[in-house]
Amino acid sequence: MKNIVILFASPHKTGKTSDLLNVYLKKYLQNLNDNFKIDTIYIYDQNIFPCIGCNICTKNNVCPQNAKDDVKKIFECLLKSNHIVVASPVYFSGFPSPMKALIDRAQQLYNKKVNNGKIKNLKLRTGALVATCGSNNKNNIIPLRDCCKQFFDCLDTNFLNQLYSTNTDNLDDIKVYNKT
Numbered sequence: 001m002k003n004i005v006i007l008f009a010s011p012h013k014t015g016k017t018s019d020l021l022n023v024y025l026k027k028y029l030q031n032l033n034d035n036f037k038i039d040t041i042y043i044y045d046q047n048i049f050p051c052i053g054c055n056i057c058t059k060n061n062v063c064p065q066n067a068k069d070d071v072k073k074i075f076e077c078l079l080k081s082n083h084i085v086v087a088s089p090v091y092f093s094g095f096p097s098p099m100k101a102l103i104d105r106a107q108q109l110y111n112k113k114v115n116n117g118k119i120k121n122l123k124l125r126t127g128a129l130v131a132t133c134g135s136n137n138k139n140n141i142i143p144l145r146d147c148c149k150q151f152f153d154c155l156d157t158n159f160l161n162q163l164y165s166t167n168t169d170n171l172d173d174i175k176v177y178n179k180t
C-alpha cells in the first residue's frame with residue numbers, strides 16, 4: 001500500500017494549483033503498480049504557528065509550539081508516508097505564508113537529525129513539487145524548488161518529481177513544464 005500525502009498550500013481549493021495537482025496525480029497514479037491511499041492536508045485549514053527561533057529544539061528536539069498547534073500531527077503524517085506532494089502557488093517568489101511557517105517548523109526535524117548524527121537525507125520516501133505562478137517566467141519557481149528540496153531533506157524525502165505551470169494569470173496561454 002502506497003501512502004500518499006498532499007500538502008495543499010493554495011488558499012483556493014479549486015484554483016490553478018488544484019488543476020495542476022490533478023494533472024500530476026493522474027500521471028503518477030497511472031504509473032503506480034500498487035494500491036494507494038491519499039491524505040490531503042489543506043494548509044490554510046491548519047493551525048500553524050511560526051518558528052520563533054527560540055532554539056529549544058537544538059537541545060532537546062522538541063518545539064514548544066507543538067503543544068499549541070497542528071504541526072506535530074502534520075509531521076507525524078508526513079513521516080509515515082511513502083510519497084509527499086507539495087502543491088503550491090508562488091507568492092512573492094516564495095511559498096504562501098502558512099506553508100512557509102510549516103517549512104520553518106521543520107527546523108525541529110533538522111535538529112533531531114543533527115542531534116542523532118544522521119544529518120544526511122536518508123531518502124526513505126519520495127516527494128514532488130507541483131507549483132503554479134501567474135507570470136510567464138519559469139524562473140519564478142526556482143526559489144520554491146530550492147526551499148522544497150531543503151524541506152524534503154529534513155523529512156528524509158528524495159525530491160523525485162516536479163511539475164510547474166507558469167502564466168496562470170493568462171488563462172488562454174498557461175504553460176506547463178516538468179523541469180525548470
Ligand SMILES: Cc1cc2nc3c(=O)[nH]c(=O)nc-3n(C[C@H](O)[C@H](O)[C@H](O)COP(=O)(O)O)c2cc1C
Pocket residue numbers: 010011012014015016017018089090091092093094132133134135136140168169
Ligand atoms: C499574494 C500573491 C503573490 C503572488 N506572487 C507571485 C509572484 O511572485 N510571481 C508570480 O509569477 N505569480 C505570483 N502570484 C500569482 C499566483 O502564483 C498565481 O495566480 C497562481 O497560479 C494562483 O494559484 P491558485 O489558483 O491555486 O491560487 C501571486 C499571487 C498572490 C495572491
